[in-house]
Amino acid sequence: MIIKRRKFLLSGLVAISSLSLKSCGWKLGNIRTSSVIQGPADQLQIYTWTQYSDPEIIKTFASETGIKVITDMYDSNEVMLAKLQAGGGGTYSIVYPSDYMVQKMGESGLLSELDKSRLTGLENFFPRFKSPSYDPENRYSIPFTWGTTGFLYNSEKLSTTPDDWNYLWQNKEKLNKKMTLLNDVREVMGGALKMLGHSYNSKNENEIKQAYDKLKELKPHIAAFDTDSWRNQILAGDLLIAMCYSGDGLKVAKENPKLKYVIPKSGSSLWTDTMVIPKTAINLDGAYAWMNFMLKPETAAQISQRQILAPPNQVAVEQLPENIRNNAGLFPDDDILDKCERIAPVGDLEQMYARYWTELTSG
Secondary structure: OOOOOOOOEOOOOOOOOOOOOOOOOOEOOOOOOOOOOOOOOOEEEEEEEOOEOOHHHHHHHHHHHOOEEEEEEEOOHHHHHHHHHOOOOOOOOEEOOEHHHHHHHHHOOOEOOOOHHHOOOHHHEOHHHOOOOOOHHHOOEEEEEEEEEEEEEEOOOOOOOOOOOHHHHHOOOOOOOOEEEOOOHHHHHHHHHHHOOOOOOOOOHHHHHHHHHHHHHHHHHEEEEOOOOHHHHHHOOOOOEEEEEHHHHHHHHHHOOOEEEEOOOOOOEEEEEEEEOEOOOOOHHHHHHHHHHHHOHHHHHHHHHHHOOEOOEHHHHHOOOHHHHOOOOOOOOHHHHOOOEOOOOOHHHHHHHHHHHHHHHOO
């Protein structure tokens, strides 16, 4: 989410700062080592995902604006939200929540309504990213990247393609301690729900319990619930399969062609990672400068090529090389996307999901 969640883009300035961004997540650089604030006008603090890194993008932004970027990183939407709700996000002027979290944060009064008069390039988005269901009229958010959740697997060691969720259960002995699932309650529970023929966003207590019971059955065979460190493990041959966000999977697969990314045929999650401005932002000018920089088609195209991300910017996609535009993992066919769902808030049942997740991942 995405980029999952998903899964962003920030990176280190040699003498200026660091940057890391995601989704359905993504990352822009090195973890910051200082929390010194030099002033809101020339410094921008961003809270983002941990998955991607692009030093050139942040250097270009700094050279164009004179604004230094400092980033903190998170590996799940829930971790990010908890920090902001606890008052720990008062210095951030840009945050990168996934789609369903935008809806939740907006309803909770955590986000500033965007001043569209200060943004350039909104008309370049594909129609499906204009006024999305999670944020009608793009009131609070600007889409950054989008993708799916699926599996990255070792095609040399697995003779059959893990083309659906039930593959994990059917082959749990062969995959014993050689598979990882995301450290994301809604993604993991959603995958189990989908395998059982239910919605990723089930609000049926019996269905949610069924998903938990199936995951509990699989738990002894799972190496870890992990959103990040699986990359090096699967490249080293220590894993056979990893649940991951499409951008992450495709980026790792580029390093080893024996690794293949696949979307479960019964459907998975369709996510969008976004940019928002929290109400506590201390550098609004810097925040809008960052958003406008990311809205440039040339910036979006550069990020797509280097980070292997799908931009929501139609003009940026037209600038991509043909081999990237034709990448089915990055831009799936509509018949696959039609079976996917966006993660959506589940109201009071979030506590039930959280309780089962704690029970599943503890011990």
